[in-house]
Amino acid sequence: MLPAPPEFRPDDTIRSWGRIVRSRHRLARPVFRDQLSSLATNLRAEDPGLAVGLLRSYGDSNLNPDGRLIAMGGLDRILEFNRETGLFRAEAGLSLSQCLRVLVPAGWFLPTTPGSRFVTLGGAVANDVHGKNHHSAGSFGNSVIRIALRRTDGALMELKPDNPLFTATIGGLGLTGIIEWVEFQAKPITSSSLDAQDLPFSNVSDYFELAADHHARFEHTMAWIDCLSSGTSLGRGIFSGANWSKQGPLSVHDEAPRYAMPIEAPAGVLNPLTVRAYNQLRYSLKSTNRRPYQAHYGSFLYPLDGIAHWNRLYGRAGFFQYQCVIPAPSAKPATIDLLKRIVRSGEASFLAVLKDFGPIAPRGLLSFPTEGTTLALDFPNRGERTLRLLADLDAIVLSAGGRLYPAKDGRISAEMFQAGFPNWSRFKDLVDPGLSSALWRRVSVSSLPESTP
Numbered sequence: 544m545l546p547a548p549p550e551f552r553p554d555d556t557i558r559s560w561g562r563i564v565r566s567r568h569r570l571a572r573p574v575f576r577d578q579l580s581s582l583a584t585n586l587r588a589e590d591p592g593l594a595v596g597l598l599r600s601y602g603d604s605n606l607n608p609d610g611r612l613i614a615m616g617g618l619d620r621i622l623e624f625n626r627e628t629g630l631f632r633a634e635a636g637l638s639l640s641q642c643l644r645v646l647v648p649a650g651w652f653l654p655t656t657p658g659s660r661f662v663t664l665g666g667a668v669a670n671d672v673h674g675k676n677h678h679s680a681g682s683f684g685n686s687v688i689r690i691a692l693r694r695t696d697g698a699l700m701e702l703k704p705d706n707p708l709f710t711a712t713i714g715g716l717g718l719t720g721i722i723e724w725v726e727f728q729a730k731p732i733t734s735s736s737l738d739a740q741d742l743p744f745s746n747v748s749d750y751f752e753l754a755a756d757h758h759a760r761f762e763h764t765m766a767w768i769d770c771l772s773s774g775t776s777l778g779r780g781i782f783s784g785a786n787w788s789k790q791g792p793l794s795v796h797d798e799a800p801r802y803a804m805p806i807e808a809p810a811g812v813l814n815p816l817t818v819r820a821y822n823q824l825r826y827s828l829k830s831t832n833r834r835p836y837q838a839h840y841g842s843f844l845y846p847l848d849g850i851a852h853w854n855r856l857y858g859r860a861g862f863f864q865y866q867c868v869i870p871a872p873s874a875k876p877a878t879i880d881l882l883k884r885i886v887r888s889g890e891a892s893f894l895a896v897l898k899d900f901g902p903i904a905p906r907g908l909l910s911f912p913t914e915g916t917t918l919a920l921d922f923p924n925r926g927e928r929t930l931r932l933l934a935d936l937d938a939i940v941l942s943a944g945g946r947l948y949p950a951k952d953g954r955i956s957a958e959m960f961q962a963g964f965p966n967w968s969r970f971k972d973l974v975d976p977g978l979s980s981a982l983w984r985r986v987s988v989s990s991l992p993e994s995t996p
Contacts, residue, residue, distance in 0.1 A: 548581040549573055551592075551611050560854055561601040562861030563924055564953055564981070566608035574617035576634065576723055579693055582613055583721055586695045586977035593980050594721040596663030597638060600670070601864035602953025603981035604716050610979070613721065615665055621645060622724060629729035630688070635665030635722040640798065640848075647795045651729040652787075652840070654686035658896075660796070660845050665722040670950040671714035671910040675763040675785075675844065678901030682912050684713035685903060686727045692720040695977030699723070704906065711973040714907030716949060718974045718983055734791030736837050737763065740784055743830040747778025747882055747897075751875050751916075754782065754899050762786050763844070765898040769822040770920065771815060773886045777879065780897065781829040785843055796841035803851035810858045813923050818891035856893075857923050865933055866919040866948040867940045868900060874916035877943035881918060881936055888932045892920040908966040908973075911948045919951070930954070949982055960986035 551569035558565040571582055586592040592611035606612075618636035625631075626649045633642065639653060640660035646652055655674040662672065668690065673682040680686075690702040690712055700720070702709040712719045742757075744750050750766055758764060761784030768780035847853050854862070869877045878897070885892065896919045900912045922929050937959055940947065946963025947955050961967055971987060 548578040557598065557606065557612065559602055559606060559861075559953055560599050561864055561924075561953060562854055562857065562859070563863070564603045564606055564608075566606055566981075568607060568609070569611045570614055571611070572614045572617055576618060579613070579618075579721055579723060580697065580699075583693050583695045583977070584697050586611065588976045591977050591979035593978055594635075594665065594717055596636065596666035597661050599659055599661055599666070601951045602949075602955075603985075604670075604949045604952075605666075606981045607979060608981055615663060615721075618723070623726070624649075626651075629731060630726065631729050632689070632724060632726035633664055634724050635663060635668075637664050638662065639664070639667065640796070644795050644798070646729055647732070647735050647840075648793050650731055650733065650793055652732045654728060654730050655680045655683050656844060658845065659848055661848060664725040664727075665717070668713060668722055668725055669715060669717040671905055671907045671912070672950075673900070673912050675765045675898060677903070677912055678758050678764065678899055679762050680730075681901070681903035682905050682910060683727070684906045684910060686729075687713065687725060687906075688728060689726040691723040691725075693723055694720045695975050708973055710906055711908050711970055714905065714910035715970065715973075716909065716980065716983065718978050718980065720975050720978070732787050732793070734788035735794050736788040736791045736839050737785035737843050738788050738835060739838050739843060740833065740835045741829050742782045742784075742833060743780070743826065744782055745779050746776055747780075747879055748875065750778065750780060750782065750897060757782070757784050758899065758901070760784065765896055767825070768882075768895045768897050769826060770882060770885050770892045770895045771819050771822060773883075777886070778882045778897075779826060780895075781826065785838070788837060791837075794839070796839070796845070800851040801849045804853055804855040807855045808858045810860065813857060813891060813893050815889055815891045818893050821893070857921070860924040862924055863922045863929060863933060863953065864919065864951040865922065865936060866917060866951040867936070867945050868911065868913055868915050868917040868948070869940065869943045869945040870913060870915040873943040873945075877939055877945065878916055878918060880939050884935050884939065885920070885932070888935075890922050890925075890929065890932050892922055894921045895919070908970040909949070909964050911946065911950070913946070915945070917948075919948075949986075953982075955982070955986060957986045957988050
C-alpha cells in the first residue's frame with residue numbers, strides 16, 4: 544500500500560538561486576507518481592501551486608510566494624533506457640547529473656545541457672534549456688519525444704510533438720501542468736573527454752568574426768568576455784571550442800564538488816577592482832597558450848558545479864543574472880552598446896558569457912533561444928543602482944528586437960516579456976488554471992496593444 548499523499552507544510556527556506564527572492568511557501572514532497580493525482584487536484588485558481596525541481600532558476604520563475612510548491616526531487620526513477628538506440632525515459636525529478644551517471648558509461652550523453660548538471664529533467668523541459676552546442680543541436684526540447692503531463696483537473700496526458708500542449712509545455716515554465724516523466728533521444732559519444740582549444744580575441748567585434756569562422760569546426764562553443772575593458776579592448780575575451788574525443792575512457796564525473804563556499808562572502812568582495820584584477824589575470828593566462836588540450840566533460844561543460852554553494856560568493860544581498868538574446872541582424876551593434884553601457888556604469892560582472900544560437904528553431908511557444916547572440920551576466924545586487932543599469936540594458940535589448948531568459952530573470956516587466964515572446968497570448972490559453980508563479984503573475988498582468996499587420 545502506498546503511503547498517504549504528503550501534505551503541504553510551511554517552509555521558509557525557499558529562495559531564488561540569485562538569493563534575492565526569499566519567500567515563505569507551503570511545500571509538499573511526493574515520492575511516488577501516484578501521489579501526484581491528489582496533490583494536483585488539490586490546486587485551484589484561488590490557491591495555485593507549482594511543481595519545482597532543484598531550484599536553480601536565478602529569479603522567480605520557480606517561486607510561488609505564500610503559495611504552494613510540489614518538490615519533484617523524490618520522483619527520480621529511470622523508467623526506460625535502450626542502450627542500443629539511446630532512448631531514455633525517466634521521472635521528471637531525475638537530475639541531469641543522475642542521467643549522466645547512467646548514460647556516459649553506456650556511450651551516450653545528453654543531447655544538450657545547460658551550464659549546470661544540477662537541473663531536473665522536468666526543469667530542462669520547462670525552461671527548454673540550451674547549451675554550448677545550440678548552433679549544432681538546438682535546445683533540449685528539440686530532442687524530446689514524449690512527455691507525461693498531469694493537469695490539475697485530474698487528467699493525465701501523454702504528449703507528443705503534434706499536440707498543442709506539447710509545444711506549450713516545452714519552455715512553458717511549468718505552467719501547463721505537472722510534468723511526470725520525460726522521454727528524450729540521447730547523443731552517442733565515444734569518449735567522456737573533449738578535444739578543446741582556447742583562442743583570445745582583442746575586442747567584441749573580433750568575437751563575431753572568430754565565432755563565424757569556427758562554428759562549423761566545433762560542436763561546442765562559447766566565449767568568456769571582460770566586461771570592464773573599454774576602448775579598443777571593449778569586450779575582449781577568450782573563445783573556447785570543443786568536440787568529443789574519438790578515443791578515451793567513458794568515465795563519469797565526480798558527484799561531489801571539489802570545493803565549497805562555506806559562508807556568505809562579505810559585502811563588496813566582488814567590486815570593480817577585484818573583478819578587473821581577475822579579468823586581467825584570466826585573459827593573460829589564456830592568451831599565452833593556444834595549444835589544443837583535452838578536458839573531461841565535467842570541467843568543460845560544468846565548471847561552476849565544482850564549487851558547492853558558489854552563489855554565496857555574492858554575499859547576503861545576492862545577485863541578478865541577466866541573460867538576453869539579440870537576433871542575428873542586430874546582434875553585433877546591440878552587443879557593443881550593451882558592453883559600453885556596462886563599462887560606463889562601473890558595475891562589475893564577474894561571470895560574462897557570450898555565445899551564438901544557431902538556426903534550429905525551438906519547439907516551445909515560450910522557448911528562449913532564437914538565431915542570434917546571447918550574453919549572460921551576473922551583477923551583485925546593489926539596489927537601485929543595479930536596477931537602473933538593468934533597465935538601461937532592457938531598453939537596448941528591446942530596441943534590437945531581443946528578449947530575456949525567464950529562467951534567469953527575477954525582474955522582467957510585462958512589457959518586456961510580452962514584446963520578447965509574441966506567442967505568449969497563445970500560451971496563456973493553455974496555462975493550467977491551478978498553476979502559477981511569481982514571474983507569471985508579473986508578466987501576464989496586462990496585454991500590450993496588438994500590432995497591426
